[in-house]
Amino acid sequence: MVDAKSIKDSVSKKINSAKSRISSQVPAHKHCKICGITIKATSEDRICKSQECVDDFEKRGKNDKIMRIMFGVFFLAIVAPIALRLLGFGN
Numbered sequence: 001m002v003d004a005k006s007i008k009d010s011v012s013k014k015i016n017s018a019k020s021r022i023s024s025q026v027p028a029h030k031h032c033k034i035c036g037i038t039i040k041a042t043s044e045d046r047i048c049k050s051q052e053c054v055d056d057f058e059k060r061g062k063n064d065k066i067m068r069i070m071f072g073v074f075f076l077a078i079v080a081p082i083a084l085r086l087l088g089f090g091n
């Protein structure tokens, strides 16, 4: 006769040991935004120390800034006049 309980127990034991093995092998960590390498969870930046990644990250930051400025200009040029008209200005 098959003892269902003992099978269940051994299976859950296996799962638990697999889980603990995984969690012990992978401590809390972050990944570099640029290259995806594992970095310390305590590090402030989301990138590793590699110069390539630092440069790339700065480049992206500049692009973000330009995009924000473009959006601001777009907003002022297109949305603001419409909003002002809707609010009763400019009639």
Ligand SMILES: [Zn+2]
Residues within 6 Å of the ligand: 032, 033, 034, 035, 036, 037, 047, 048, 049, 050, 053
């Ligand atoms: Zn990196």
